[in-house]
Amino acid sequence: MLTVHLPASLQRDAGAASLAVTEPVGTIAELVEVLERRVPGFRSLFDDALLNFAVNDELVLHRVRDRPLADGDVVELIPTISGG
Amino acid sequence: MPIRDRVARLLAELPDAPQYPTQGATAFIDLERREVRQAYTPVSVVRALLAGRGANMFYLYRLLDESLAPLDPGVPLIFGSGVLTGIVPSAARGNATSWSPESGVLMDCNAGDYFPSFTKMNGYDHLVLYGRAPRWTLLHVKDGRIAFRDAAPYVGLDNLDLRERIEADFGGAWTRDLAMASITRAGERLVLTSAIMAGPKACYARGGPGAKMGALRLKAILVQGQTHDFETAQPYKGYNREIAQKLLATSVVKHALKTTGTPFLYKPSRLLGAMGTKNHQETTWTDALDASNIDPYRPGMAGCFRCPVNCRPLNDLHGDEADRYGRGDGPEYVTLGKFGPNVGIDRIESVIRLNNICNDLGLDTASTGSAIAWAMELFQRGIITARDTGGLELVWGDAALVERLIFMLSRREGFGDVLADGARAVEKGHYPPGALRYRMAVKGLMQSDPHDARILKAFALGLAVSTRGMDHLRNRVTLEINARINDDPAFKQRLYGGAVSAAPTSYEGKERAVRVCENVFGVGDAVGMCRFTTQLFNSPSLPGLDQFAAQIANVTGLAFEPAALDRVGLNIMGVERLINRRLGVGRQDDTLPERWFEEPITVGAYAGEKIDRAEFDAMLSRFYALSSLTEEGVPQDAWRRELEAALEGRA
Numbered sequence: 001m002l003t004v005h006l007p008a009s010l011q012r013d014a015g016a017a018s019l020a021v022t023e024p025v026g027t028i029a030e031l032v033e034v035l036e037r038r039v040p041g042f043r044s045l046f047d048d049a050l051l052n053f054a055v056n057d058e059l060v061l062h063r064v065r066d067r068p069l070a071d072g073d074v075v076e077l078i079p080t081i082s083g084g
Numbered sequence: 085m086p087i088r089d090r091v092a093r094l095l096a097e098l099p100d101a102p103q104y105p106t107q108g109a110t111a112f113i114d115l116e117r118r119e120v121r122q123a124y125t126p127v128s129v130v131r132a133l134l135a136g137r138g139a140n141m142f143y144l145y146r147l148l149d150e151s152l153a154p155l156d157p158g159v160p161l162i163f164g165s166g167v168l169t170g171i172v173p174s175a176a177r178g179n180a181t182s183w184s185p186e187s188g189v190l191m192d193c194n195a196g197d198y199f200p201s202f203t204k205m206n207g208y209d210h211l212v213l214y215g216r217a218p219r220w221t222l223l224h225v226k227d228g229r230i231a232f233r234d235a236a237p238y239v240g241l242d243n244l245d246l247r248e249r250i251e252a253d254f255g256g257a258w259t260r261d262l263a264m265a266s267i268t269r270a271g272e273r274l275v276l277t278s279a280i281m282a283g284p285k286a287c288y289a290r291g292g293p294g295a296k297m298g299a300l301r302l303k304a305i306l307v308q309g310q311t312h313d314f315e316t317a318q319p320y321k322g323y324n325r326e327i328a329q330k331l332l333a334t335s336v337v338k339h340a341l342k343t344t345g346t347p348f349l350y351k352p353s354r355l356l357g358a359m360g361t362k363n364h365q366e367t368t369w370t371d372a373l374d375a376s377n378i379d380p381y382r383p384g385m386a387g388c389f390r391c392p393v394n395c396r397p398l399n400d401l402h403g404d405e406a407d408r409y410g411r412g413d414g415p416e417y418v419t420l421g422k423f424g425p426n427v428g429i430d431r432i433e434s435v436i437r438l439n440n441i442c443n444d445l446g447l448d449t450a451s452t453g454s455a456i457a458w459a460m461e462l463f464q465r466g467i468i469t470a471r472d473t474g475g476l477e478l479v480w481g482d483a484a485l486v487e488r489l490i491f492m493l494s495r496r497e498g499f500g501d502v503l504a505d506g507a508r509a510v511e512k513g514h515y516p517p518g519a520l521r522y523r524m525a526v527k528g529l530m531q532s533d534p535h536d537a538r539i540l541k542a543f544a545l546g547l548a549v550s551t552r553g554m555d556h557l558r559n560r561v562t563l564e565i566n567a568r569i570n571d572d573p574a575f576k577q578r579l580y581g582g583a584v585s586a587a588p589t590s591y592e593g594k595e596r597a598v599r600v601c602e603n604v605f606g607v608g609d610a611v612g613m614c615r616f617t618t619q620l621f622n623s624p625s626l627p628g629l630d631q632f633a634a635q636i637a638n639v640t641g642l643a644f645e646p647a648a649l650d651r652v653g654l655n656i657m658g659v660e661r662l663i664n665r666r667l668g669v670g671r672q673d674d675t676l677p678e679r680w681f682e683e684p685i686t687v688g689a690y691a692g693e694k695i696d697r698a699e700f701d702a703m704l705s706r707f708y709a710l711s712s713l714t715e716e717g718v719p720q721d722a723w724r725r726e727l728e729a730a731l732e733g734r735a
């Protein structure tokens with residue numbers, strides 16, 4: 001099982017701040033497919049947003065789709081901006 | 085040649101009437117003699133540099149006498165609003181430019197709130213200030229006229245009290261018909277980390293502008309007047325609506341800027357292992373400072389003139405009503421980083437309180453926080469001791485101590501006098517030369533943001549080549565932190581006009597991305613657009629050169645192709661480098677703090693990363709070549725002659 005923490009903008013659509021993903025998921029690409037099915041609004045946010053993935057508190061900056069996931073991983077979706 | 089002769093020579097060349105619809109005048113204000121003369125920026129200069137930051141560089145280039153010192157009243161302080169400031173949504177910004185007393189190189193600061201827009205509404209694009217006022221002075225700009233008033237009643241007031249007193253004395257209301265650029269006691273005392281306040285939090289910061297204004301004995305510039313629409317070359321409001329829609333439809337605006345503001349970035353930097361901690365000895369810190377922890381203390385958001393984004397978080401600590409620092413404006417990500425991890429503080433309430441204090445005391449939180457962190461590391465290493473600090477133990481994480489140091493700095497009291505000299509503490513004889521090894525500065529300017537750039541090489545190059553010193557707001561390739569863009573090489577290539585490596589740690593092609601960002605951001609400053617809402621800083625889909633070109637044509641009637649605007653961005657950087665060259669800056673100054681070359685990151689997925697000297701040097705050379713700069717980092721001969729011709733009225 002994976003735990004997926006959602007950004008505030010998706011939590012209402014998902015009805016929760018976090019999801020437990022029990023489907024077999026081996027990579028972030030496969031996780032994205034699951035999230036598209038389970039969270040209304042995920043696709044439009046994902047297509048447009050500067051969403052990054054953190055796996056077990058490590059931010060993934062490239063080759064994100066192929067990033068392997070294992071049972072027990074905690075994945076977080078984080079919109080990223082710069083600042084001043 | 086004395087400043088008055090320089091001004092007279094320049095005035096003789098300048099047109100005395102507007103050169104295009106909406107152009108405001110340039111007021112040359114002699115504070116010593118209490119005289120104002122005005123003229124307009126020539127079209128040839130506008131074609132090369134636009135207004136705002138761009139034309140500010142024209143005025144500085146022409147009026148600078150580098151044989152003086154930065155705080156000499158013969159060195160002008162120049163305010164400039166952008167071509168579209170006050171006219172286009174989110175174009176609320178202006179720049180303040182001079183020779184920096186903090187860094188010793190170019191000073192160029194950008195601020196929003198209402199001052200730049202209201203100045204333009206009063207018919208002024210630029211204010212060129214010089215001469216030391218015989219007594220503390222307040223400039224009062226109203227109905228297009230500039231009056232000199234006695235500022236004696238306001239001397240010694242910090243930001244909160246000053247704003248209250250001015251509102252009571254002059255009538256009107258902030259954000260409706262009053263705006264001001266002013267200094268606090270810190271500026272009066274020439275604190276090198278002091279800012280010029282442009283609102284409750286908004287400020288012209290970086291490089292010691294507060295000290296520069298204080299040296300002219302100018303307490304404030306108060307601008308009064310009703311807002312109004314401009315007479316433009318063509319209708320522009322329809323396109324304004326498109327720009328506003330574009331802003332509001334951008335996900336980063338919808339999901340982060342509008343709701344939380346910039347503290348959002350703390351978490352990604354922390355998770356990346358790139359959060360400057362304890363003066364960058366470490367690079368990650370507690371999740372207790374994640375933006376979500378600010379939520380209970382954020383009663384709402386505020387914004388700048390006619391900006392639909394409203395990205396500025398307000399705060400309320402829900403404490404004692406009488407505590408003047410229990411509520412305020414901010415913090416931004418920079419302040420969160422500088423007064424959180426960088427000084428070892430882990431309580432969000434402490435950071436918010438320190439933010440509110442800095443806003444009142446008129447301090448640049450980046451320079452002030454960095455100066456304190458530097459002192460703390462020197463103390464930790466025994467390079468300075470309690471004998472140097474007047475008995476204070478500079479211990480990481482002591483919020484009460486940091487609060488005390490900030491007050492001491494703003495008044496130049498005790499060890500505060502050392503901190504008030506910011507990055508120049510070695511030069512001023514306060515610290516031994518060995519202290520420079522731990523100074524997180526480039527070109528004499530402490531780092532603006534808390535991000536540790538040993539991992540992302542594009543960030544590192546940007547900090548090294550920024551013309552005002554170590555600052556992320558001049559050219560930060562922020563989208564390097566976006567995995568989806570990194571993983572789409574075709575899109576990334578289109579964005580930057582050539583190949584840029586997907587790997588954040590690679591040096592390949594990063595010069596290209598920095599070049600593109602520096603051009604777009606330079607143009608953004610010259611039109612007055614906020615950096616947060618300029619294309620490439622936070623998103624690829626925000627307004628950029630295409631939208632600026634279209635709206636410049638509507639507003640001014642001046643046609644620019646987007647490619648010509650791109651050239652303007654390059655020109656601005658080129659003139660800034662010509663100015664810096666006169667101030668002794670060369671290739672050796674386009675570098676990074678020693679620590680980043682020598683000490684690797686020790687945590688996270690990128691543990692082991694540091695800056696490789698040879699790779700960095702090669703990247704710098706590629707950046708110079710791509711930017712038409714010589715190996716010394718100044719414009720190549722043909723382009724330099726072209727720039728000089730434009731600057732000297734021979735174009």
Ligand code: SF4
Nearest residue numbers: 387388391393395614
């Ligand atoms: S985006 Fe924020 S800082 Fe920028 S102009 Fe708008 S309100 Fe001001």
